[in-house]
Amino acid sequence: MIGSQDEALKLRLKKMIIEECEKDEFAADDISDDVLLFSPESGLDLDSVDALQLSMSLQAQFNVRLTDPKEFRRVVTTINGLADYLQAE
C-alpha cells in the first residue's frame, strides 16, 4: 500500500511531528495530509531547528538519512508526500 493511503503511517508521522517539535497545542487531526508542513498555511510555524529535529527523528524511527537540506526539502513536503517517500508501495 502506498504511504499516502496508509492512515496508520500518516497518524504516526503527525504524532512524531507534534512530539518532536513540541507542538503540544496541536492534535494529529489538526494537521492536514496535503498542506505543506513548512509553510504558513500549515499553522505549525516550523523552522530550521524543527527541520533538523525531524531529520534526526526520521533517521531514528524510519532509518532514513536526510542530511542534505535540499533532499530534506524535496522529501518533507506534506504528510502525504513524506508518507509516499517512506512507503513507496
Next chain:
Amino acid sequence: MIYIQQVALINHQQPEDVDVKAICKKVAPKFVRRTDRFIQLGILGVAQIQDKQAISENTALYLTSGQGNISVFKRLCDYRFIEKSPPKPVDFINSLSNTAGFYIAQFLGLNSKNNNLYNHGFVVEMALTLASSDLKLKKEQQILLGGVDQLFEPAEIAKQYLGLKPDVELGEGSNWMLLNREKENALASLEIITQSMNLQQVKAFMRSVEGDYQVAFALRCSELDINELMAKAEQTRFTYEQRVGFYETVALYALNNFIQTEKGLLLFIDYFEGQFRLIKLNVF
C-alpha cells in the same frame, strides 16, 4: 553601594511537587516550547519583577547558577554515552551557557548584555561583586541579576557533587534583583564585602558594625560556627532555613526574603571551603 529596586522570589522546597512547565504555560505561553525547567524557572522569576516594575530594554542581564542547566547536561551525556546518538538539536542549544539568558531577554524584550556567571563557591557574592563594579564604573545603568538552580536528581549524587551531608534536603529556586545606582524608589542598599575571612575575622567584623542589625547564615555554615559567632553577639538571627531546601544560589532567596519581610540592616554570612564572605543589606 548599589541599590535594589525590585526583587522576585521563587523557592521550591519540594521541587518534585511543582509542575514548572504548567506554570510557565500560564505566565509565558510562548516560551514553553524548546525551553526546559531551568530556563522556565528563570522566566518565571523575571516575570515577577516585570509584574511590579517596567524593565527598560537596556537593562543588562546577569544570570548566575551553582550548577547551571544540569538536566540538559545529563541528557547530553545520556545521548553520548548511553544511547550513543547525537543530541536533540534543542538540547544542544539549551546546553550553551547563555541560552537561558537569551530566552529571558526575549521574554522581557531586552537588548543588552547577557552575562552568564559561574564561580566555584560564593556564586552569589561573585555575581553581585561584578554587578556592583559594573554599576559603579557606569558600564551599566541597570542590572537584572538572578540566581537560578534546579533540582538535580538523583539527590544522593547531587549531594555528593555539592559536598553536602546526606540528611540535607535539596530545593530549587529562581531569585532576582533589579539593581542600579539610584537610591530613589529603592527597596534596599547592598554592599558586598569583597574580602574572604576566617572565623575570627568575621567576629571582628561583626563587632565593627555599628547599630542594631540581624544576622543570617548560609546553609553551608556549620552549627558549630554559627553558635560561636552568635555566642556573645547581641544581634538577633534572621532565620529563613525552614523555608528552603539547599541550592547554591539560595543566598539570593535569603536576601530577598529579608527585603520582603524586614526593615533595617542584615549581615549575611556565607561559607565555602573554610572561608567566609559577607554581604550587608540595608532595607529602607
